[in-house]
Amino acid sequence: MVSVSSETPEQTDERLRRVITLADLTVHDGVWCFEEFPADRPPALTADTLAVVRDSESWSRLVPLPQESGDAERFGIFSFHFPADLDNSGFVGWLAGHLKAELGTGVFVVCGSNRARGGIYDYWGCPVDLLEEAVAVVQTLRLAQD
Numbered sequence: 001m002v003s004v005s006s007e008t009p010e011q012t013d014e015r016l017r018r019v020i021t022l023a024d025l026t027v028h029d030g031v032w033c034f035e036e037f038p039a040d041r042p043p044a045l046t047a048d049t050l051a052v053v054r055d056s057e058s059w060s061r062l063v064p065l066p067q068e069s070g071d072a073e074r075f076g077i078f079s080f081h082f083p084a085d086l087d088n089s090g091f092v093g094w095l096a097g098h099l100k101a102e103l104g105t106g107v108f109v110v111c112g113s114n115r116a117r118g119g120i121y122d123y124w125g126c127p128v129d130l131l132e133e134a135v136a137v138v139q140t141l142r143l144a145q146d
Contacts, residue, residue: 015087016094020141023080023088024117027135031065031128033072050077050123051110062110062123075108076131077123078138084118092122095138102137103130 007015032050037043037059043052051062065074082088092109099107108125126134 012090016091017141017144019086019088019091022086023082026079028077032062032075032077033065033069034060034062036060053110074128075125076128077125078135079121079123081117081121082119088120098141099134099137103133105130
């Protein structure tokens with residue numbers, strides 16, 4: 001387990017620029033949405049379900065936008081898998097801050113773990129109309145050399 005006890009903001013920025021460069025980035029095709037289900041009826045897990053979360057009243061399942069989507073919010077999705085033993089602490093806040101500053105929009109992030117691929121991974125959602133711009137910000141950060 002890697003942890004950071006103390007670092008300056010500059011050191012954090014330098015470390016996370018290295019993290020984004022080393023992480024595997026995937027941009028997921030299509031338009032995505034959250035489907036909601038009552039708390040007492042968990043959703044079925046399907047091959048195209050990316051994430052399932054819940055609160056005390058409902059389940060939310062992140063899936064491709066169905067034909068009959070009504071007024072569902074539409075998202076573009078990209079994801080990162082991080083190498084094992086790479087300290088990615090603070091990554092979500094760091095990248096979310098960059099995206100907010102560059103695009104003026106917030107994002108959502110759902111995290112999970114897959115030890116076979118290094119451990120932690122993140123799914124990032126943004127308004128679908130801003131996906132291309134969000135990925136461009138990410139790519140610029142991945143290519144930036146200090």
